[in-house]
Amino acid sequence: MQQLISLLVENKPGALMRVAGVLTSRGYNIESLTVAKTIDPTLSIMTIVAEVGEDGRDLLIKQISRLVNVIKAVDLTDSRAVRRELVLIKIYVAEERRPALLTEAEIFRARVVDASPEAYTIEATGSPDKLNALIALLRSYGPIEMVRSGAMAMARAKQNKLPVPSYTEAALSEG
């Protein structure tokens, strides 16, 4: 099954390799992995989606947590986390079908970010399910190229929150 993991890690050389290594050395396939700095630039948040067996889930979180650079790792698979992904889709679509395309894209709150005589480039964010539906729809208009960011997730429940300074705390410490 697909496990959704969110973790706070020190932004140090090798940190990504270590986290990825815990998964790959066990033969788990990483579906997606996103990482970027937090408000505190010495810390990063990673979101990982990986194919992990039910018995392996808890152990995986603990084995990631024990890495020296990892501050906290949480399993968001079963929690009501906000889960979003960004997709860029270039669609080769004939002039006459463009208005219909735009109307349908609107339903998904997708926007055109680049246009050329042959193609539109469309940007959309949403849950993976929503994006899958959008992609399926766009494919009916013509050939597409696409790039997906992989999932990002943020916990709703307190116990799953990562201990990152919030904006106000960061502002206070600066002032």
Next chain:
Amino acid sequence: MAMLSGAQILIESLVREGAEAVFGYPGGVTLPIYDVLYSHPLRHVLVRHEQNAAFAAQGYARATGKAGVCMATSGPGATNLTTGLVDALMDSIPVVAVTGQVPQALIGRDAFQEADTFGISRSATKHNYLVKDISELSQTVHEAFHIAVSGRPGPVLVDITKDVLLSKADYSDEQAMEPLRGYRLAAEPDADAIERAVEFLWRAERPYIYAGGGVISSSASAELVRFSELLEAPLAHTVMGLGAMPTGHPNFISMLGMHGSYAANMGVTECDTLIGLGVRFDDRVTGRLDKFAPGAKVLHVDIDPAEINKNRRADLGLVGDAKPVLRALNERLAETRATLGRERRVERLAWMEHVRAMKRDHPYVYEESTEEIKPQALMRKLDQISGGEAIVTVDVGQHQMWAAQHLRFNHPRLWQSSSGLGSMGFGLPAAMGAKFACADKTVIAIVGDGGFMMSLPELGTIAANRLPVKIIVMNNNTLGMVRQWQQLFYGKRYSEVDVASFPDASLLAAAFGIAGGSVADPADLDDALAHAFDEPGPYLLNVQVTPEECVYPMVPAGGAVSEMILRPEPEAAEAVAGD
């Protein structure tokens, strides 16, 4: 503050962190370090192969509990360390490895002797570093030692580029160290959890303690003994735990697992409460997991949260350092002994008697001989010599298991075995490290004829340092443990296990300038051993033993521990062929 080179800062930092000896081998990029060592009081021991530097560092660490230090040059030096590091990782042994790296400007350009040491050692260490900035060197060495010895111990590698070794920076011993953000150590046990554990323990009618390497890393032997005495519970050790409770203690049963005793394995099978202390429910111990302590509730104490529920679900898991956890448990056990502790005491005492009786009725057995030296008889003789007080290192194979079965240990940190990785070639260099750490102790390396040949070059180190290590080669002319499996499970089709072309031990020893000899007749064994141990310097003794002996009891791979093969029964054994 003084201006020092990176190489000087490294050596000063090692000394500051308590390093007493460095086991290493030089090379191009570590020249600046060796130039500092040339006139520095820090002791460097020149080994003959980097793998043995890592094993010797482990020998030092296993004997003392302090981090052992090894050093290698870039490329082949660093890759040669790897087996020793993985070995330390598997057995949770604190080691700090320092490697040189090509200059930063050359990294990634396939420079001479460049290897991705940082990448290669990622999965071989608890943590690793690549130092590219001299201002981080001192702090990094500090972190490396802290991470190696604290929490669940393990190896840490510090890879340093040559330009850092050559550049200069301010250095002071008093420099403040920054704390590590992502590295938290287990908290002290909380009172509620201890209370629950105490109630859990007193509910047991047939409690059984399964204690391992974690008790030794925790220096919790005294607490362990007291725990077993308060609970009046029998105790079995893993291979890694041997010596935590003195072998002669009346509550001690023996080693359990694949080559554990009948009593130890039946004890774990019949108990109703299993108390795992600093153990990792390794498959060599549990055999078939669903038949391991099948009727027992489990209390598991471990410093690493990832160990709880890893292989066996714990009814109660206590994350923490064994020593404070056992102290807290002991305190409450003592206070509740006369009340809660009385309820099931009769049952517990009967159980203790039952397990002790199994131990009495089923000792390790073997057929004695006046024609050949039996390997088990050799171990018993060595045990008499040691009297439970010598440091004994072993290699991997049959001799390792016979030594584990037959030697006594009155204290922790006397027994050294490459257990989790099972690396042949470990025993001899580990003995060197142990001897450097404990000059006043008798150090015996018991090795197989196969593994001895893997560590052969270290006779050079032993000779050069006049290290009075006693090397006992248990020579069965074969790669005995592999042969045992071929004998029992592959119809005696002995494939590539014949290593009979063993050199003449006295000539070999003499070639290195040390004393040595061979013995094959049981009637001469006492004299040969006396001679070896009377010799003030190192001694190499080749003991020719029964070639086709097998280690029993044996739990076939994947079998239940209660279904041990107790003695030679080839027919029964063939029925469970396969790995």
